[in-house]
Amino acid sequence: MIQTIRIGSLLREAVSAPYRNLVTRPTGVAVRTRIEETLADSGCLTALLDFSEIELVDLSCADEVVAKLLLTVRTAYFVVLQGLREDHHEAIDHVLTHHHLAVAAVPPDSCRPRLLGWVSADAREAFAHIGGSGPLGVADLARGLGWSKTRSSEALADLAFNRLVQTIGELYYPLQTA
């Protein structure tokens, strides 16, 4: 099950004003707290954070809303971003790279997520491969990319650790986005 959370609505609730700019740390903390409360009440495994009503994301809010959310909930939920514009990518990518974190983001014109932030080059390649191929195991990835099984296993473990793929049994699934 996926819980879609509209960041624009949470922002308006948090600042009690019709702002479209996600700026300042106190605002970021307030929005993140509301996201955590929504997730705790929902019972869903995947959170789809929708930024489409947001004009600007500054670094402080990228850090408070996305990076700190990942640090807080990454053992419990899968987090996917959507509705991001190019400049949102820049701020979020910058702070996640700083923290050595990564998140999947669905571009507006595609259903295949891309990665923002920092993961190893192998994990990034494996992520792209799974996005195209669908669920696969270590041997499938090794065959698909011409890697050794050890290398494939490490890349998939990296993705699983960062909650960028879902593991069911021996298979690694791309994150649900719809």
Added chain:
Amino acid sequence: MTRVIEVPAHFDDRSFDTFAAGFGEWPPAEKILLDARGTQWASPYGLIGLLTAGQALAEAKREKPLLTVPTNDEVKRYWARAGFFHQAADLFELHGKVPRSTTTGPSDVLLDVTPVRASEDVHGVVDKISEGASRILHGELGLEMKATLRFSMALSEACQNIVEHAGTSGWVAVQAYTFRRRLGRRVVVIAVSDAGVGFRRSLESTHAKRFGERWGDGAALEAALIQGVSRFRDPGRGQGLAFIKRFLDQWEGKISIRSGTARLSIVPPWDEDVPLSDHLPSFPGAQVQIIIPAQDSKPR
């Protein structure tokens, strides 16, 4: 006794040190009279520097300073249009005729002199700037569209530094003008100033030790701007200035921060400033200036 401090005729970041020297030790014991009668031009940095001086004197519980307004009508009108007198009325006893502020149509003043006291003010500043910033940055300066959002991010981060680190309120102003003497091109200038504790005191408890005897205003600025450190232990902090520095580098922009007795600048090729000026006349808080020049036609 009254100490008379002349406001420089051309009042900007370069002449600011002369202005600061006029105060002597902070806070000055005497009543202060700021004499701006002969001032012919003031940058946003100069205007909010004046307000910062007034604020610092008020916070030090000194007698309300006097300010004689410029005699030049055009200069006065610009100061009024930039919202300076509106803010100065609370901090100074104004002497001289002050024109009423009138704004009609698009202006080079992108953001009036605006107080920054809390996070809500930063929201207000970012909301207010967005439309005008796009018109100037993209339309006049030839920057790519996404520059407007980076610019707003820089403004947001610079203003938040006041709320988070200064321990008091501050001021921000944004203006576009032609930088004739140094560059010969249009620029947009963000000026942010506060009368707070300054970088050295803000970072002292967490970072002074590792600098040892080198610790001072210059080292504190270096730690914040070059090394991206913050007084908070939170590893997510300290990224704002690093990000501003990165995109200014792309646009050949300049950032300079003055705090206490030092000023540190990231100097673009068109400017002759020195990266670090130390042993300057002391001035309260921190003053930040960000300059973004019109882009030349070379591909980037």
